[in-house]
Amino acid sequence: MKIRTVKYFASQGFKGVWRNGLMSLASIGTIASCLIIVGIFYCIAANVDYILKTLEETTGITVFYMGENTEENIKYVEDKLNDIEYIKEIIYISPQEALEKEKKEWGEYASLLDGLENDNPLPPSFEITLDDIRHQEYVVSKLNTIPDIEIRYLEEETKILIGFNNMIRIISLVLIVILGFIGIMLMENTIRLTVFIRKNEINIMKYIGATDWFIRWPFVVEGIVIGFIGSILPLTIIWFSYNFVTELIYEKNTFLQNILTFRTPEEIFKVLVPVSLVIGIGIGIIGSSISIRKYLKV
Known part of the structure; x- marks a missing residue:
């Protein structure tokens, strides 16, 4: 042209x-x-x-294992988690790690937690990150089939x-x-x-x-x-x-x-x-x- x-x-x-x-x-x-x-x-x-x-990146789903804290039981729960679709990452947090985390969050009041190392009431847990938060309900329904666990997540929000x-x-x-x-x-x-x-x-x-x-x-x-x-x-x-x-x-x-x-x-x-x-x-x-x-x- x-x-x-x-x-x-x-x-x-x-x-x-x-x-x-x-x-x-x-x-x-x-x-x-x-x-x-x-x-x-x-x-x-x-x-x-x-x-x-x-x-998805900051909250995800937290799974607390309320059964007997043995290596075999923790491995069993972890294997079950790995079998669930749409889970991108699983981070295991031992009772000792959870206690250290709590002490950091309590800041100047962390001394109130002293003495719990030998009688730690915190359960082992798993921090789960999903590949898409829209799959949250599906993942939770699968988690509910695992015995001796408690689940925390932002459901309504x-x-x-x-x-x-x-x-x-x-x-x-x-x-x-x-x-x-x-x-x-x-x-x-x-x-x-x-x-x-x-x-x-x-x-x-x-x-x-x-x-x-x-x-x-x-x-x-x-x-x-x-x-x-x-x-x-x-x-x-x-x-x-x-x-x-x-x-x-x-x-x-x-x-x-x-x-x-x-x-x-x-x-x-x-x-x-x-x-x-x-x-x-x-x-x-x-x-x-x-x-x-x-x-x-x-």
């Missing part, structure tokens, strides 16, 4: 955006609104998913987070479909107005031998420009809003800094930027292609 032809397509596309100012603004606003909502839900879903992964994460993903998908459809319809009307204004010119171009794609490209460029602007605006808004909101949460709830870690803006936008551009420009291309199709039938 010649450079002169590309320049013609680009200039006609930008002129179309300017010519239909109000309709172009309405299309940009619709796409931006769609992507702001999608972006907000993605930020929430990404952080909930990140918290779930953090739970994990269920709430998993349910919330699934709900956010479903809502995000539904919103993308609904708002995307609205965006395409509004984009179609915007481009259709440009096509209607230039319909006589298009007919003449068809009669003198212009190809469909030569006629179509300026309108496709117009859709791409509108889609691109409609994508950049929400990304800019979300970038500043995300930083503000996460800093505000930490500022108002300082105790959360040791419990929750949010994804950095860079991690969020590494995914959100290409997704937003694809959705925005895709809406522009689809809408412009639909609107001009019937005017090419001469």
Whole structure:
């Protein structure tokens, strides 16, 4: 394709955006609104998913062996644990190691635990890390078949987070479909107005031998420009809003800094930027292609 032809397509596309100012603004606003909502839900879903992964690495499941503490019994429980699917790592903690851990956690009051070395009441335990916290219920059901053990894990908290994460993903998908459809319809009307204004010119171009794609490209460029602007605006808004909101949460709830870690803006936008551009420009291309199709039938 010649450079002169590309320049013609680009200039006609930008002129179309300017010519239909109000309709172009309405299309940009619709796409931006769609992507702001999608972006907000993605930020929430990404952080909930990140918290779930953090739970996998930091909490997991603790199994206490309450039977007779013999080498054979501990080996039996360990073998049973190794037979369960979805367990990524098993760490054995002896009563002596558990006592040392408790002393560190008690800090200046650790002296209260002195004298327990010879009569240690703490049971041996296993710290279990899962490959995916969504398999927690399955693993727990298998653990319940092992005799003489007690299980501790964040049952309700994990269920709430998993349910919330699934709900956010479903809502995000539904919103993308609904708002995307609205965006395409509004984009179609915007481009259709440009096509209607230039319909006589298009007919003449068809009669003198212009190809469909030569006629179509300026309108496709117009859709791409509108889609691109409609994508950049929400990304800019979300970038500043995300930083503000996460800093505000930490500022108002300082105790959360040791419990929750949010994804950095860079991690969020590494995914959100290409997704937003694809959705925005895709809406522009689809809408412009639909609107001009019937005017090419001469």
